[in-house]
Amino acid sequence: MRQGSLRELNLALVLGRIAAAPSPPSRAALAAETGLTRATVSAVVEDLVAGRLVTEAEPTPRAGAGRPARGLVLAGDGPAGLGLEINVDYLAACVVDLAGAVRHHVVHRADLRPVSADDALGRLARLAAGARAIADEQGLTLAGAALGVPGLVDAAGQVRLAPNLGWRDVPVPELLAGHPPLTAAVDGVPALVVENEANLAALAELHAGAGPDNFLHVSGEVGIGAGIVLDGALYRGSRGWSGEIGHIPVRPDGPACRCGGRGCLERYAGQEAILSAAGLAGADLPADTAPTRLAQLAEAGEVTVLNALHEAGTALGVTAASVVNLLDLDTVVLGGGYAPLTPWLRPPMLAEIDRRVLTAAWSPVTVRPATLGATAAAVGAAGSVVRRIIARPAGWLARVGS
Amino acid sequence: MRQGSLRELNLALVLGRIAAAPSPPSRAALAAETGLTRATVSAVVEDLVAGRLVTEAEPTPRAGAGRPARGLVLAGDGPAGLGLEINVDYLAACVVDLAGAVRHHVVHRADLRPVSADDALGRLARLAAGARAIADEQGLTLAGAALGVPGLVDAAGQVRLAPNLGWRDVPVPELLAGHPPLTAAVDGVPALVVENEANLAALAELHAGAGPDNFLHVSGEVGIGAGIVLDGALYRGSRGWSGEIGHIPVRPDGPACRCGGRGCLERYAGQEAILSAAGLAGADLPADTAPTRLAQLAEAGEVTVLNALHEAGTALGVTAASVVNLLDLDTVVLGGGYAPLTPWLRPPMLAEIDRRVLTAAWSPVTVRPATLGATAAAVGAAGSVVRRIIARPAGWLARVGS
Structure with a gap:
């Protein structure tokens, strides 16, 4: 192996360990974890510090005698x-x-x-x-x-x-x-x-660290998109076109969709469909305030809004059941505009999932809001x-x- | 690295190359490909031959002077x-x-x-x-x-x-x-x-080498199962329970299924559903002869059978469209009992896929029969x-x- 690529590998190895460590590791801990010598780790860390990729954490007092451990963290100024x-x-x-x-x-x-x-x-x-x-x-x-x-x-x-x-x-x-x-x-x-x-958005959720290794992240905006995380990585598909969940048919003979199909999920659970079912079609709410408004009205017990969210949740549940049957996932994350509506979307979703997912009896599916909001x-x-x-x-x- | 594990790695490296080579590679070719020395390759090959994992292929005459090249192949007697x-x-x-x-x-x-x-x-x-x-x-x-x-x-x-x-x-x-x-x-x-x-069955299809790296393999038996191949590997799901395509709802309010759900694909395109729609429900055909019988009747132009296959193909197409929208696959392989019925299932499947898959306009989806039959x-x-x-x-x- 060339010297150059060995150095590159060692840099990536040490930096990766620092990035993944639950608490700032010392040089000695890095040597023990990576199998590199302490001299090599020190040289690599020196390069990383000089390049503003790594910095020394605030020293934390150690139990017993000796100098406090000097842990390493990712730098915030490079x-x-x-x-x-x-x-x-x-x-x-x-x-x-x-x-x-x-x-x-x-x-x-x-x-x-x-x-x-x-x-x-x-x-x-x-x-x-x-x-x-x-x-x-x-x-x-x-x-x-x-x-x-x-x-x-x-x-x-x-x-x-x-x-x-x-x-x-x-x-x-x-x-x-x-x-x-x-x-x-x-x-x-x-x-x-x-x-x-x-x-x-699914990647952001994955790296926010709250989710399991396999999950479906559904983003509800005007359209409905999904990101699929399998084995801790985003599954993009042959051409990066995976996750077009908004055009999965809920009812194959349902209303026409702008995609050319019929009865697509978007026609039942897209933001415009929810607003229309809630009697708010003409309200001209900006997309990012619509979910908040819907949540307020649902909170206030507005029946048409509650019904609209129940219908949307049912359609989302039918589709989520298909995805779970197909991919054996145990978590569905509701992102984007769906996040604040989770309390109303979740019960009908779980009802459909429990009824339709073959394995739901042994491994209940979790439906939860995304950690990050619309910024995801x-x-x-x-x-x-x-x-x-x-x-x-x-x-x-x-x-x-x- | 320990000597023992280095030997293990070299054995696997050389054997893997021999297994994957399009034509029997020589020791010299293996050395060039792996970056190992010719002496190391010779020692490794000697071990593999002694263990009946590898054997010398029949020598093929080479153009020009010199001894014929002695290629290596996987052994069939170990x-x-x-x-x-x-x-x-x-x-x-x-x-x-x-x-x-x-x-x-x-x-x-x-x-x-x-x-x-x-x-x-x-x-x-x-x-x-x-x-x-x-x-x-x-x-x-x-x-x-x-x-x-x-x-x-x-x-x-x-x-x-x-x-x-x-x-x-x-x-x-x-x-x-x-x-x-x-x-x-x-x-x-x-x-x-x-x-x-x-x-x-999906793994068998993958290694039969006819398919692309990403495909859905649908096995039509009494039940309907699917294997999902992503990036050249079987995707098993969190617990190995992926591919339960038979219980993806086609019509959420459709007939009850033995899984507890309603309107599952199995109720429209499972073997019993097809036989029943074809007027052959009482015929008591063994499952493995039913597809052949259906194909014969379809070939003969029997209208009820043609209609039954059209209905099944439509339901399969609606479901396949969901899968393709979700996973961005470009090939659906019809295996098991579906393979001989491909000529009749494919046209309605493609009609639904073309209508419902967002990306079908740029990248047409292929529907084809499995390479291996019921033995897959x-x-x-x-x-x-x-x-x-x-x-x-x-x-x-x-x-x-x-």
Whole structure:
């Protein structure tokens, strides 16, 4: 093995252990865990500290004699990830540092349906430039960006279809290339990754650490998307187009859907369907306030709203039962606009799941709200950048000359 | 790294290359591919040959001067896998050698629904003992066994539920332990693995090499099971209970199913539903001849049969559309009793898929019959044993003293 790649492996090994450790590990503990010599660990840590990837934690007093243990933690003042999101009625940008802290977060509300893709991306670029300026002020270097969109994205980052935005074949990277670059060039970290927003929200939930290794994360917005986490990793599918749960038929002869099918879940549990069943179709609520409004009315015992949520929960339960029968998952996480509605969606969902899932008798399925709120996709996007650096720190160190 | 584990790794590396090579590789080619020295490759190959895992292929004349190249292939006279299957109306046993050849295959027809699990397993043990005797005669050593059952199997090999057999909480390994052992003790190869038969059939299809890396394999028997192959590996789920496609609701308010749900796929496309719709409910055809009979009648243009297959295909298509929307797969393989009915099931399936799958416009979904017929589960079971030996040859070599 070449010396260079051995160093790269050791850097990644040690940094990965520091990132995963439940409490700040000492150099000696890292040597014991990795099987590397203490001298090698010290040299590797020195490189990581010089590159602002790792720092010494505040010393904690140790029981007994001797110097306090000096644990190592991920640094919060080096590289950071830029997370972006375009959704039907808002844009968002956020900055997450290597230690996982959200250092900046901004949401810009605007109905993007009547706006051209070019115009929407221009607005996003301005929002991102603002986030970059703030990161600069804080001494952070944006190493890469990821953008969540509510649609199907191909390997080149082109949005093939985003039905609720009315986008078809939008070459996002090309359109954004007309704007000033947002991130530093780092080997191994793409300047921009475009990804389905439901996938990013599921990733955020996975790394928030609350969930099990296998779960379905359902994001309820104007459309309904899902991210599938299997064995602790996002399952993207052959082309990254997995999780189109909104177009799973609930009733094959049901009402026509804008996708061309009939009786899709979106027609029963999408935000517009719920608002319409709740008698709020004309209320013109922004998508992100609609769930709060629905929750308030349900809390107040408004019968039409309770019925609308019961119907939506039943449809979600039928679909969730299909997914659990197919994938043997034990947790369904309700994200996005569904999170605040969990108290009303969960009972009918569980009723359908208990009735339809073959294995529900031995292993009850958990339905719970997402840990992160509506910010999940942007935070997940920024986190995906940060994890790329942790997985391969050599690229970053080469850039900063360490 | 310890010397012992280095040898184990090299054995597995070289054997894996020989197994995967499109044509018999020479020692020199193996050295070039693996990065090992030619001396190491020669020593490793000597061990593999001595242990009857590898043999020299017939020399093929080379263009130009020099000795003909002596390629290496997997041996067909060493360890072998025993594959077993219990289904609703038959038992099967087969022996597959390391080179993948089916050396013995026997199917014993019997309706097992009125039979106790203990009795059924006793019959299976006798079938397996016969297969072992034949393997012995051929100079093969059975290194392990795998058993496919149409139900949910837990990690201990207990069948939690097999609805169509009427089994619940059947401790298969315990019941089989009362019979003489069937296989040799080999480190790293379990004496018996119990697995869902639809999963094994999907594995067989994967290793038959005809399919892509991601596909859904649907086995149509009395029940309907599915195996999901993602990224070239079987996806088993949290507890191995994935693929219960037969209980995905097609119409949530449809007819009651024996699982306790309503409108399950099995009620529309299970063998009994098809026979009943075809007016053959009382015909008392054995499950394995029913598909052939249906195909003959469809071929002859029998309208009730054509309509029954159209209805079943439509229900399969609605369900397949859900799976493709969820998992972004591009191939659905029709296995078991569905294979011979593919010409009639495929058109209505494709109609539903085209209408309901969001991405069908860019990437048409393929529906095709399985490569292996009704034998797929038993062959898949035996193959899973053989692949364990290939993945870790040191266990076998230790047993034979190489």
